[in-house]
Amino acid sequence: MKTKKKRGEQIMYIGIMSGTSLDGIDMVAASFSDQSATLHHQAEYPFPEKLKDKLIALSQGASVTLEEIGTIDHFLGKTYAEAVNRFLAESTLKAEEIAAIGCHGQTVFHKPTGPMPFTMQLGDANIIAALTGITTVADFRRKDMALGGQGAPLVPAFHQFLFSTDSTTKVVLNIGGIANISVLAPDQPVIGYDTGPGNMLMDSWVSKHHGKPYDKDGVWAASGVVNQALLTQMLSDGYFAQSTPKSTGRELFNQRWLETHLNTFSQPVNAEDIQATLLAFTAQSIANDVTLYGSGELLVCGGGARNKTLMTALQLALPCWQVMPTDDIGINGDSLEALAFAWLAYQALKGKPGNLTDVTGASRPCRLGAIYYPD
Ligand SMILES: Nc1ncnc2c1ncn2[C@@H]1O[C@H](COP(=O)(O)OP(=O)(O)O)[C@@H](O)[C@H]1O
Ligand SMILES: [Mg+2]
Structure with a gap:
């Protein structure tokens, strides 16, 4: 209009x-x-x-x-x-x-x-x-x-205003440092909360090892192999089982949190495999929540929408959802x-x-x- x-x-x-x-x-x-x-x-x-x-x-x-x-x-x-x-x-x-x-x-x-x-x-x-x-x-x-x-989160009210739906369920996923979702289902009150880490842990690890602010397009993560044991351990964090409403930040998911997990591992894990695992962890923790809402469109915004490896991992983990950046529907995700x-x-x-x-x-x-x- x-x-x-x-x-x-x-x-x-x-x-x-x-x-x-x-x-x-x-x-x-x-x-x-x-x-x-x-x-x-x-x-x-x-x-x-x-x-x-x-x-x-x-x-x-x-x-x-x-x-x-x-x-x-x-x-x-x-x-x-x-x-x-x-x-x-x-x-x-x-x-x-x-x-x-x-x-x-x-x-x-x-x-x-x-x-x-x-x-x-x-x-x-x-x-x-x-x-x-x-x-x-x-x-x-x-x-x-x-x-x-x-x-927090405060953006769901705006997501409802902008994307409200009368047919398909839409989940707006913002992948900033932390990831948050707004679930917009026909005739349902909006659900919205922080799912957990967004880019934060990946940014922190690539900065430590390569001195870069972020892993451009997820290329470094794509060069590693996911360590399943580490992934399972990280997914067992109590935050994911907490009921909503919930919100989180750097106070929980930070470099220290990651090091605490790594320290419990007797076998050293390669730096690139850790990056691959962090990306899988981010994608899986988001997917575990999105999947609760059936099927529909997953509209992704925030800097994480530019991480190609992460977007591919999300689509793979969510076969019932059409995963796309909000840019695809004419709304700049940044x-x-x-x-x-x-x-x-x-x-x-x-x-x-x-x-x-x-x-x-x-x-x-x-x-x-x-x-x-x-x-
Ligand atoms: N091309 C890219 N490849 C991978 N990650 C990217 C890319 N562009 C941006 N990002 C990620 O997005 C983050 C910024 O996202 P943003 O939505 O601004 O988060 P916040 O709201 O926390 O500031 C960067 O720190 C980086 O992790
Ligand atoms: Mg930013």
Whole structure:
């Protein structure tokens, strides 16, 4: 559906996402109606290298001073704001045309269970609003958590909006650092949760052995042989048996988690065989969940959709599903999450809820995010 736009009218929303992979800052400008989303511009900006190691250590429980947290919060806020200003300069858009920015922020900790659940996303939205002159919505997860929810995943509501179905079951699979699914079945409430690791363990292993951020197209994994015993052991992690709602992050599936598994092996396993096993583990843990929902279309987005070996492994593990990147149906899989946060900002400004209680477990639907004004 086409959206009418008068020059200077504030109907556009910017979405900013930087996920657990720490690979980049995804940005979109989009407009919305009750029925449709129109993408106007998109870009990806590099994630500040000097922060990456620090953030990985933080999410794995490294101790940090309050001053360091404040510094990261400020630095990220400034980085996001500069990226928005660059984004506007590179497009034909003007700040006056943007009703709001929806900025997810950078997750440094996510602990949705226990007596004191909390989640923390950094990137000071006051700075973003002040340096861009645009109203900014941030801190999307904690209201849902305040209502007893996981605060995650938040994208299923947007997936429902975008892909809702009246015939075929569709599962939207986002393979970022963590993998999450949204199950859209005709006449059923949406189901959505984190299935477990996405690219994170593979990224971590290839970085350790080859100093590369990721295994391009899964070529290295394809050169190895899956170690079945290791695969079975990893699949026995308690997270997979947990009932939903559930969400996870780097706090669980990280390099230390992998090393704990490897240390229990008396026979050494080749590095490439470990990569092959990690890819099989990612694919199998996802497939074990998807298969619960019968058959239909598996629409894959996020960086993992570019990993050819992983996509082949998913199709092999899911013969009853047609596995395809969302790009095949005209929706850019790299910017879908950023688009979701633009939509969540739209929902917040319109006074509409952003969470799905069946997905997060919150006691009621609510408006998500705190609003930061530039004036
Ligand atoms: N060509 C490719 N081959 C294999 N993996 C890829 C490719 N392109 C991207 N990726 C993977 O996607 C990840 C980024 O995915 P993304 O959806 O941005 O995750 P996040 O939301 O966690 O930032 C990279 O770290 C990498 O693992
Ligand atoms: Mg990313």
